[in-house]
Amino acid sequence: MRRCSVSWIRHRDLHILTVGGYTYTSDQRFQATHSAQTDDWTLHIxxxxxxxxxxxxxxxxxxxxxxxxxxxxxxxxxxxxxxxRSGYTEGKEENLHS
Incomplete structure (x- = not known):
């Protein structure tokens, strides 16, 4: 899209998450990406x-x-x-064998 910017907004709190490739939240889980081939913008969480x-x-x-x-x-x-109850901890890497 020529001369247009794309923004992603979370409606719960009207927080502007991204504008173009810039992220405006301290939550690093959010990122917008642009595909030049399709001109699609995607919000990743x-x-x-x-x-x-x-x-x-x-x-x-x-x-x-x-x-x-x-x-x-x-x-x-x-x-x-x-x-x-198995003793595994969430987030910890484990090797499982059968």
Whole structure:
């Protein structure tokens, strides 16, 4: 898109997360990328958590402004009591053998 900027906004708190390739949040899990081949802009959220669920807006600075809304649903895995009693620690690298 020529002479347009693309912004990603989190609607829960109206926080501007990214504008173009710049990130405006201290949460380093958020990053926007641009594909020059398709001119697509993608918002990446590393290690998505339940608190990340909600509506996000992709806003293109055309005249008039164009907005696209995305609703993110985060599914938390079911608690597995057998794994928790096995002595494995979440986030710790383990080698599993069968």
């Amino acid at each position: 590393k290690w998505a958590q339940q608190r990340d669920a909600g509506v996000y807006e992709c806003q293109v600075s055309t005249q008039p402004v164009r907005s696209f809304f995305v609703t993110l649903h985060v599914v938390v895995p079911a608690y597995n009591d057998e794994v928790s």
